Each structure stands twice: as structure tokens, then as C-alpha cells.
Amino acid sequence: MSWEGNLKLEFACRDGSTQLVLDYSQAPLKVQRPFYPEGNEVCHSTILHTAGGVVGGDRLNLNLHLSPQSQALVSTAAANKIYGSNGQIALQNIKIQLDSEACLEWLPQETIVFDGAIYRQNLTVELAPQASWLGWEITRFGRTARGEKFVSGDWRSHTEVWQAGQPLWIDRQWLPGDVSALESPHGLAGCAIAGSMAWIGSAVTPEMVAEARKLWVSSPYGSQAGVTRLERGMLCRYLGNDIAEVRNWFISVWQLLRPFYLARNICLPRVWQL
Helix, strand or coil, X not given: XXXXXXXXXXEEEECCEEEEEEEEEECCEEECCCXXXXXXXXXXXXXXXXXXXXXXXXXXXXXXXXXXXXXXXXXXXXXXEECCCCCCCEEEEEEEXXXXXXXXXXXXXXXXXCCCCEEEEEEEEEECCCCEEEEEEEEXXXXXXXXXXXXXXXXXXXXEEEECCEEEEEEEEEEECCXXXXXXXXXXXXXXXXXXEEEECCCCCHHHHHHHHHCCCXXXXXXXXXXXXXCCEEXXXXXXXXXXXXXXXXXXXXXXXXXXXXXXXXXCCCCCCC
């Protein structure tokens, strides 16, 4: 059985409080009741996938819209599991629209791509003037705790961030399930986990990029990391073998950036098990 899941969320700022004003869901997607651990200005929401994982043939569509001056942090209740496929493609489309001075922090938990999975993810962000978006994607290829590797299947992730018809960041990644791709220095270089984190909204200084690089310490796992200054933001990349390692680094960079774009310290989603 495959799913045609839909989730549409709209946030609006009313009297200084960001509220979830529209919640339309179709199984297996739904959203928990919003909460406010850091005051009324920032709404924390958690997305649930009630089926427990994604199979070939699934079509999942998420649409998020933030009205002017609204601020939201959206995460997921658990890791996203992409099961091995019978030959059908599993597809997830995410469309995000941020109006003027809105800010979204898109912080899903990691995705685990099982051997044999065929998966496509398309993420599109449309920014109005003075809007900002911070997001990350952490992907583990294969259930490595069981000794499994991603040696069959196909994974693609396409991300686009636009503002006023101009592309700010276009990122297209593809990994075929194949031993040579896993081991190649142009692929995963023998690693099992890849991560990307981007903040896009306004220009960052070279000093901030240098600080983000300093937050990365030499890894005992042979991991690699890098930080790039974008025209209107910053991009961090990770390649390694430890979920806690990449997550902790991304969180530390988030803490570096958040006072700059939101004038407050980070507040971890309560669903995270750290």
C-alpha cells in the first residue's frame, strides 16, 4: 500500500504572537499542537509521519506558508525512514513560502535511506524581501548499525531557494546505490552520513564564516566538514559517520547565527532525544 500524503500549514503573526492559523492534513502526515517554549513570538511545530516510514510509490506533499513577521521552528518527531523499494519511486515535495520579515527554521531529524530505496526529495523556498530561512538535511545511507550499506537503489535531493525571481541557492545531489559511489572521493568517500545546513536571508561577514569553521573540531571518525559564504547567507557541509557529531556541529553553528538573524539564543525542540 502506498500513501498520497498532504500537509498544509500557514502561520500568521497576530498581536506579536505567531499562530498556526491553517492546518490541513491527509494521512500519513499530521502536525502536533504547537507550543511556545521561548515565548509567543516563535511557534514550535512538530510534523508526524504516522505510517512510520516511506515506501516505494508514496507521494508526500508539504506546503508551509509564513505570513509577514511570523517566526516558526518546524521539526519532525522522529528520523525519516526510506524503506527498500519494489521498483517504484518514493517522492517528497516540500514547498515553503516566506512573506516579508518572516523567519522559518526547518530542522527535521535525520533521514535513513535503506538499501534498495528509490527516493526523490524536492525542496523549494520562496523568500520575500527581508525574510530568512535556516534549514538542514542529514542523511544516513544504509542501516550501518546492522552492517548494511546503500549498494542498490537511487537517492536524489534537489533544493532551490529563490527571492524576487532570483536564485539564491540551487543544490542538486544524486547518489546511486553502488559500492563505487560509496567509496569514491567524488561520492561518499567511504562515509555513510552526509549533511548540509544553510542559512539564507542576508550577507554574512567573513568573520562569521571563520567562527563557524572554528566550531568544527578535528574528528576521531575521519569526518570532513566545510563552510562556504553564499551571496546572501552561509552553507555548511558534513561528510562522516556519526549522527551526533554532525548534529552537534550544526547546532553550534545555529547558535552562532541565531542571535544575528533572530536576536535570541537557540531553543532545542523538545522532541529531540539528545
